[in-house]
Amino acid sequence: MSRGSEQRQVTLDRLTRAARVALGSGRTLDDRLIADICEQNGVDPKAFRRFFATDDELLDAVNEQLVHDCVSRLRSAVDAFDAIHLVESEDEGEVGEAADTTTPLEIAARMLADSWPLDRGGLIIRAQRRLRALTSQAGGGDAAAAAERSFVERLVPVFEDLMAKLDRRFTWSPTLAVRVVVDTYERSFESWLLMGNREEDFDASPYATRTLPVLLRGTSEPLPTA
Structure with a gap:
């Protein structure tokens, strides 16, 4: 796995875990939640869909x-x-x-x-x-x-x-x-x-x-x- 692929996987895992914490607390999967987990992990919300094309993903x-x-x-x-x-x-x-x-x-x-x-x-x-x-x-x-x-x-x-x-x-x-x-x-x-x-x-x-x-x-x- 290339360094770029490794970094992408690390970011994917961090976004996923942050979403898991938020959703597990009862929050709804919406734009506000996505913006919050992006902010926590230093990801531009506009770039989020390069990691997860849909909310279901x-x-x-x-x-x-x-x-x-x-x-x-x-x-x-x-x-x-x-x-x-x-x-x-x-x-x-x-x-x-x-x-x-x-x-x-x-x-x-x-x-x-x-x-x-x-x-x-x-x-x-x-x-x-x-x-x-x-x-x-x-x-x-x-x-x-x-x-x-x-x-x-x-x-x-x-x-x-x-x-x-x-x-x-x-x-x-x-x-x-x-x-x-x-x-x-x-x-x-x-x-x-x-x-x-x-x-x-x-x-x-x-x-x-x-x-x-x-x-x-x-x-x-x-x-x-x-």
């Missing part, structure tokens, strides 16, 4: 950055996950009083919520992208749907590795199983926030403690013993 770049960060956080959490060790630790009283009833699937569900795959800002951005696609007269729904499919597809190997660590395998199509987890997680997280709860407490929500373990169990089975 900017929103897609923001969503892609959001998805990349989400997948990276889940991947790191799964790579560090050790269900058997955690169960043994809880049995020794290191983690909780109800340790004797804690299962590896319940610990896995709590780990997934603890890894913060989605925060309030990310939820707002994803909702904005879907709303924009649904209401735009110029279309854009295909790009939004493709982005959703890509998100699930990139999470499938992460969840398959998690299942392997739990000595389980999917009985459902892995793509379908992950789609169900992603969709129910997002809707439940949204409801949790709408009820006035703190996003950092979602790992204690009914979804994380009860529903998600059931989903993980119901879409998989133990690996056959040798």
